[in-house]
Amino acid sequence: MDSMWSKVDLSAVGVGRQSGGALINALQAGEGLLMFLRWQAIYAMLTAAAGESGVALDAVDRRVVDVFASVSREVAIALRIAASTADRQAHLAVEAFERLPQVARLMRDGVISVAAFGEVMLQTTGVEDADMIAAVDATTAADLREFGGVSRKDASDVARRAVAELDPDGLRARREARGKGVTVSTDVDGADVLIATTVQDAAVIDASIDAVADSVCADDTRTRGIRRHDAAVALLTRSEFGCSCGNPECTATASAGVVADRFASVVVHVVADASTLSGESEKAGWLDGFGVLDAHHVREIAARTDAVIRPLDIAGLADRAARAGDPYRPTTACDTAVRAVFGTCSEPGCARPAWRCDLDHVCEFDHDRPAAGGATCVCNLNPKCRFHNRRGQIHIDDRERRHVPDHHPRRRRRTPALRQLRRRQRVPTRGEGRRLPRRRRTQPYPRAGDLVRRHRPRTAVHVLARRGSANRRGASCTDRTGWSRRCDTTV
Structure with missing residues (x-):
């Protein structure tokens, strides 16, 4: 017998009229709506079962078969899934309608995916106070709404930043309770060493x-x-x-x-605001390769004997962002600022740390006429991992040159501080190969570890300093197609 879903007309949401990435994006939004409706049904089952038993959902139920166990069994039978998976569905339903309702509505509206909602739930699990979780929910939803496209890593970082700035004491307590240790476990075929x-x-x-x-x-x-x-x-x-x-x-x-x-070339990068180091604010920091750090954690790292603190004046980059003798390469301050702004590879969904990426010009740099376009500045550079940087240099066929809708994540940058610009795609000449070019083990831009050499690993804390005007404007950037824009650096 045919399912009733096969008879549903989905043309209103673009199915049948769209293809490629646009169709996949529309279908993912539909997945979020269907999951929201599923959790809504499960939550209604939980509230009904709790009402019949006279036990609140947040109360301690010491019965062998409590409300969650009975509802999870019914969910497991309906979905043909394991009991543990059904139990997770029940807890996700409670999170969506009691603890994170605003973030759940973003999933319903297709702004974030189901997996992204799961990442937000994971980061907010330790927040127990009702008023605190409500504030975290509102802040996280407002920040996620600013993104053009939200990956799982984006959702995790945004939620963790909200928790770090709104509940720093709780995050610090959970971090300290985790402890340290070294565990060696063996089995029949080998052994594992775990360092906490x-x-x-x-x-x-x-x-x-x-x-x-x-x-x-x-x-x-x-x-x-x-x-x-x-x-x-x-x-x-x-x-x-x-x-x-x-x-x-x-x-x-x-x-x-x-x-x-x-x-001597090993450097761990931490980005923080100057007010965080001085103790004037609780703004969260960023550890390259990990993500968001609470303010107290940033100050702990800055107090290490091997920490090197380097003030970073972003406003001053409007005066000079490229090297004096080579306009193609950015200055050390510009290089650090771009990596600090993005945190990871700028390709949507890629979580490669920024300091392990290459810097790429958004508007292609004109080596023959440097003043004609593709300026080397903060607003025209973004980090790309080696794979995505190479991918932009090889042949791009007609399928990849399709129209990208306005809501697609490639339309915006990972952070709302700077606007994303579409990178002009290069079309190869006739006879040019399609295979990935072989590269030597060299970096087009110097790694931060090459800037200062010492005989032990170090932690570099980049402090975002502020001076001068709140908004410094530079020259206009123009690519080879004649499209121009203003180069704005906002502090």
Whole structure:
């Protein structure tokens, strides 16, 4: 027998008239509406069962089969799912209609996805006060509404920032309660080593392992995961990490001196407001590779003996954002500011940390006539991971050059501070290959670790300083098509 859904006319929402990404975007919005209606039905079942039992949903029910257990069993039968999955659906229903109603309505309206709502719920689980969760819900919904497209990482960061600024004491208490430790577990075939530590120390460990693992030559036969394992073991046991290429003349061996030099380039970046470091405000900070930090956590990191604090004057970038001898490359301050603004790769859905990305011109830089367009400034640069940066340089076929709707996430930047500009897509000439070009192990822009060298890993805290006018305006930017705009830098 045919389902009744096969007879529903979906042309009103674009199904049948749209294709490609626009159709997928419309269908995802429909998924959010259907899930909202499902949770609404489950929540009605919970309230009805609670009314019959005389027990409130937020009360402690010590019966063997409580309200949630009875409703979850009925949900499991209806959806043909496991009891644990049905129990999660029941808790999501309560979150959507009691704790996070405004964020849930964004899911209903297609602004965020079902998975994004789950990330928001995860970040707000520890907030117990009713007034506090209401404020977090309102703040998170207002911030998410400013995005052109919300990925799971975006939703998680926005919710965590709201919690960090509205409930910093609670977030700090939960962070300290997590504790530290090292656990070694074994099974029949091997063993696992788990290190529970702070996010800043984990970032230093991760970058240190990468620094040693990348010291091999291009002919090394191991995968990156195996190289990282061997590098971690070598660091912990103080043994030598060598290349597995098999070439007797290969000099790619991580001796003690090489490891010390590699560690000199390890930098963990934290971005914070000057008022946060001084204790005047509780504005959240940002740790590259992790995400949002509460204000107290930022001050703890800044107090470390290996922390290097560098004031970053964003307003001053309107005077000079490109290097004097090379207008294609940004200054160190401009490079840091762009990475700090985005936090991750600017491609929608990509969570690659900004300091592990390349910087890309939104409007293509004109090497023949630098003054003609594609200026090197904060508003015309964005970070892209190596994959997405290469993808923009190879052939873009007709399917990828389709129209992007206004609500598509590629229309806006990841942060509302600066406006996103569509990058002009280059069409290859006749006979140009479609294969991904092979690149050497070089970076088009210097990593922050190359700027200052010391003989141990460091934590760089970039402080957003403010001076002068609240809004500094620079020259207009023009690409090769003649399209121009104003270059605005807002502090």
